[in-house]
Amino acid sequence: MKKGKLLYEGKAKRVYETDNKDLLIQQFKDDATAFDATKRGTIVNKGVINNEISRILFELLESKGIETHFVKQLDDRNMLMKRVEIIPLEVTIRNVVAGGMAKLLALEEGIVLDEPVLEYHYKKDELHDPLINDYHAKAMKLATDEELDFIKQRSFEINNILKSFFDHKGLDLVDFKLEFGRHKGKILLADEISPDTCRFWDKKTKKKLDKDRFRRDLGNVEDAYQEVLKRIIAE
Numbered sequence: 001m002k003k004g005k006l007l008y009e010g011k012a013k014r015v016y017e018t019d020n021k022d023l024l025i026q027q028f029k030d031d032a033t034a035f036d037a038t039k040r041g042t043i044v045n046k047g048v049i050n051n052e053i054s055r056i057l058f059e060l061l062e063s064k065g066i067e068t069h070f071v072k073q074l075d076d077r078n079m080l081m082k083r084v085e086i087i088p089l090e091v092t093i094r095n096v097v098a099g100g101m102a103k104l105l106a107l108e109e110g111i112v113l114d115e116p117v118l119e120y121h122y123k124k125d126e127l128h129d130p131l132i133n134d135y136h137a138k139a140m141k142l143a144t145d146e147e148l149d150f151i152k153q154r155s156f157e158i159n160n161i162l163k164s165f166f167d168h169k170g171l172d173l174v175d176f177k178l179e180f181g182r183h184k185g186k187i188l189l190a191d192e193i194s195p196d197t198c199r200f201w202d203k204k205t206k207k208k209l210d211k212d213r214f215r216r217d218l219g220n221v222e223d224a225y226q227e228v229l230k231r232i233i234a235e
């Protein structure tokens, strides 16, 4: 599959057209940004690691009946995916209090939630991805009632699958962000699933093994991404 025109360049990925109008190529970059792109940097090899981690997790989810935009891995930085119309909602699922939820509600990071918490953030950089609810999403015509119900149910299913998978790898899945897109009348899981979009803590030591090492200048960022991949691959 040959790369066509660059369709979109984001903070961590480039998306290219292909000679098939229903398929796109997603290329993972080493660039990292945080805090509305006020903090910028490079995480060496991040693109390669995130491409591989996303492939493994999309394949895992597909094997459990979750439809995703993933088609196949092309090489170490590129994956082929179905073209979707992205629903401009960032769906966050939290199992443990951290990051934005700790700040919003003045809670300590690390509190284990009795039930997962689902949040929607309106995907709009100029507004700093504000926290919204179903009513805002409907008022803004971002998605219909049926789509929101499906997205919610899917997100909790994905959480169950990923939480149990990472549990076996000695990692707590603290929280993560998902994006969904429309494709031929269906809603598919899109974007990526990686240490850029999830928080992973070592189960025993609670060491952070995700993008928080970059956001908070904790050091050993590359090693943390590599460690997550190593754990995922390990039997």
Ligand code: UDP
Binding pocket: 090, 092, 098, 099, 100, 101, 129, 175, 176, 177, 195, 196, 197, 198, 199, 211
């Ligand atoms: N997240 C993401 N992209 C964003 C914002 C958050 O992938 O634009 C992920 C983040 O890595 C974490 C989860 O979503 O795993 C929840 O993030 P939170 O709302 O706590 O915001 P943050 O602390 O990252 O600002």
